[in-house]
Amino acid sequence: MQQNSSWVPLFPEQASTFAPQVDNLYFYLIGISAFFTIGIFLAITYFFVRFREKEKYATGAEIHGSVPLETFWSIVPFIISMTIFLGGAVVFYNQYRPPADASEIYVVGKQWMWKFQHQTGQREINELHVPVGQNIKLTMTTEDVLHDVSIPAFRTKADVVPGRYTTIWFNATKPGKYHLFCAEYCGLNHSGMGGWVYVMEQRDFDNWLSGNVSGQTPAEAGKDLFENKLGCASCHQMNDQGRGPKLTGKYGTDQKLASGEAIKIDDAYIRNSILNPTAQIAEGFQPIMPTFKGQVTEEQLVSLVAYIKSLGGNSAGTVGTATSSSTTGGGTRTGSSNSANNGNSSQLVAPRADRGDANSQGSNPNAPDEYSEPTNRNRGGNK
């Protein structure tokens, strides 16, 4: 199942729908560069011989310019550069606008590992399993510094930015095992911050899902935080009587702000409203919500966003994903996640810790603040 070569030497395999597009554009650029480089060198060589000095102090012919010639050498490069621009724009828009039916996977980068969580609750570290032929959208952020998700075989990469959600999507075309890299220098172990993407046939992927007992799904974990752990529900009630706005059916809709502007309720707005609640107050409400900065991890924020999304709204495609993709593995989900649904709050308080095995470092997203991964500074201090 592993094929890690391409028909072009030194190129990673073409394993997503983007790969041929990116490669074709790249070869087109190389072709143009090669054509002009070779042409210019041939011309230099020819002129070098043809116009070499035959007679001392000869006077050259007078040239008065040529409108057709100048028009030609202005228009042709313009057309060439526009084809490059249009090719690049098509590839860019294609890559950075996820289709509505894409299944979402949450990605949190931290020094120095990648954490993934599927809509069905499975968590992975430095490994990502995806089905072949499906649109997959990654919603990504980071707990510390800039990182960059890069999957060369899919010809896609994007920065992962502190305090912000970025997204990429892809549709893998070949089952196999492909490199996953961090492509932004992020400290001591940057070069080791990577792993593998496993592209599997749908049947194998379903087996994999069922073999990896899920914890709470992101939406379930978010519900638990919302109702129990953080107590959001005491103000954001399901009716309009709460001190904060009701959140049911709001995702993807436009919200009028106290300042008079309107803003679309998206992942970024929800995140910002949790961390910086007084910045964008919904019309008709008082700025009384306390900030939750420092009290929720990036993974918990992602869960809260997933929960609010699951309450419905305007974005049928995105909201639908949570349920539609869970049907794939739904039949195989075990009782543990179902009991979580029933409000067993002692179990509910935190999403379960990542499963660590010999190769992946497990980490508990809910560990107290004092807990920290080793950093450069700590390492230095341990010497």
Ligand code: CUA
């Ligand atoms: Cu993370 Cu480089």
